[in-house]
Amino acid sequence: MKRNLLLTLLMAFVLVIASACGGADDGASDDAEVADDGKDYVLQAGHSLPNDHPYQIALEQMAKNIDERTDGRVTIEIFPNSEIGAEKELTEGMTLGTVDLVVSSTAPVTNFIPELAVLDLPFLFKDRDAAVEILEGDIGQGMLDKMEDHGIVGLSWAENGYRHVTNSKHPIEKPEDLAGLKIRTQENPIHISAFEELGAQPTPMAWDEALTGLQQGVVDAQENPIIVADQFSLHEANQDYMSLTGHVYSVAVFMMSKQTYDELPKELADIVVEEGEAIGSVQRDLIVEMEAESLEKVKENGIEVIEDIDVAPFQEVVKPVYDEFQDEYGYEEVLNEILEAQ
Numbered sequence: 006m007k008r009n010l011l012l013t014l015l016m017a018f019v020l021v022i023a024s025a026c027g028g029a030d031d032g033a034s035d036d037a038e039v040a041d042d043g044k045d046y047v048l049q050a051g052h053s054l055p056n057d058h059p060y061q062i063a064l065e066q067m068a069k070n071i072d073e074r075t076d077g078r079v080t081i082e083i084f085p086n087s088e089i090g091a092e093k094e095l096t097e098g099m100t101l102g103t104v105d106l107v108v109s110s111t112a113p114v115t116n117f118i119p120e121l122a123v124l125d126l127p128f129l130f131k132d133r134d135a136a137v138e139i140l141e142g143d144i145g146q147g148m149l150d151k152m153e154d155h156g157i158v159g160l161s162w163a164e165n166g167y168r169h170v171t172n173s174k175h176p177i178e179k180p181e182d183l184a185g186l187k188i189r190t191q192e193n194p195i196h197i198s199a200f201e202e203l204g205a206q207p208t209p210m211a212w213d214e215a216l217t218g219l220q221q222g223v224v225d226a227q228e229n230p231i232i233v234a235d236q237f238s239l240h241e242a243n244q245d246y247m248s249l250t251g252h253v254y255s256v257a258v259f260m261m262s263k264q265t266y267d268e269l270p271k272e273l274a275d276i277v278v279e280e281g282e283a284i285g286s287v288q289r290d291l292i293v294e295m296e297a298e299s300l301e302k303v304k305e306n307g308i309e310v311i312e313d314i315d316v317a318p319f320q321e322v323v324k325p326v327y328d329e330f331q332d333e334y335g336y337e338e339v340l341n342e343i344l345e346a347q
C-alpha cells in the first residue's frame with residue numbers, strides 16, 4: 006500500500022511538471038520538445054523553379070524574417086531549379102529528414118500524402134477566389150493537419166496559377182486536337198488519367214527531365230502555368246502553341262520536415278512554423294502580379310496563344326476521372342465539401 010501511494014504521488018508530480026512545460030499551440034504537435042542548446046542551425050530549402058519565381062522570392066523573404074527573429078540562429082539555405090531534387094524527391098526527402106523545407110505543387114506530393122489528391126482533380130475550383138477561400142478555410146486546414154501523419158508539417162498554401170497546354174504541333178481548341186499528342190505530365194495518376202481520357206499519350210516525368218524531353222522531341226507537349234512557359238523559355242523547347250485550357254488550378258504548398266521540426270529547440274521551431282504559415286499568401290499575390298507580364302512575354306517570344314477556349318467539352322471528357330480515383334484516395338466526402346462550398 007505504502008509503495009502504491011508513493012508511486013501515485015510520483016506519477017502526479019511528473020504530470021504536473023510535464024503540463025507546466027507545455028508551450029503555445031503552433032500548428033505542429035509537441036510530442037518531442039527539444040530543450041534549447043544555444044546552437045545555431047542551417048536548414049536546407051528546395052524547390053524546382055528559377056531565382057526570379059515567386060517560390061524563390063517568398064522563400065527568401067521567409068529566410069530573412071527567420072534570420073531576424075532568431076537573431077541569426079536559424080539560417081535557411083535555398084536551392085532553386087531542382088538543385089537538390091525535383092518535387093517528388095524533395096517531398097520524399099522531407100519524410101526521411103534529409104530536406105528541411107520545400108515549396109512544391111501538390112501533384113507529386115500526393116504520392117506521399119494521399120489526402121491531398123482531391124486538389125489535382127481537373128476543373129475542381131470555380132475560380133481562383135473560390136480556391137483560396139477553400140484552402141484558407143477549414144477544408145484546407147484539415148489537409149495541412151493531415152500531412153503530419155506522413156512526416157511533414159504543412160505550413161501554408163501557395164499556388165502557381167492555372168495549368169495550360171503547350172505543344173509543338175498545332176493549336177489546341179477542342180479535346181479532339183489532343184488525340185495522339187505525346188504530352189509530359191506531372192507524376193500524378195489523376196493527371197495521367199485525365200490526359201488519357203482526352204486521347205493524348207501522357208508520359209509522367211519530373212520537371213528537370215521534361216525540358217530535355219521537349220527539346221529532343223521525346224514529347225510534343227506539356228502543361229503548366231504561364232509563368233513556367235515564360236521563365237523556362239518554352240519557345241526554345243519547340244513549344245509554338247499555348248492553349249489557355251486552365252484545366253487545373255495548380256495548388257502549391259510550403260512544407261517542413263517533421264523530423265526537422267522535432268530536432269529544433271521549440272522556440273526556434275515555432276518561429277519557422279509561424280513564418281511558414283505567413284508566407285503562402287505573399288507567394289500567391291506575387292503569382293497574380295507576375296502572371297499578366299509573363300503572358301505578354303510568352304506572346305512576344307512568338308508562342309501563339311489560343312485564349313478563347315470553350316472548356317465545357319474538356320470538362321465533359323475528363324469527368325470519369327472523378328469517380329475513378331474515389332476509392333483509391335477516399336476523397337468522396339472532402340470532394341463534396343469542396344463542390345458545395347463554391
Ligand code: PAF
Binds near residue numbers: 092228
Ligand atoms: O510541371 C511541374 O512539374 C510543376 O508545375 C513545376 C514546373 C515543377 C512547378 O511546380
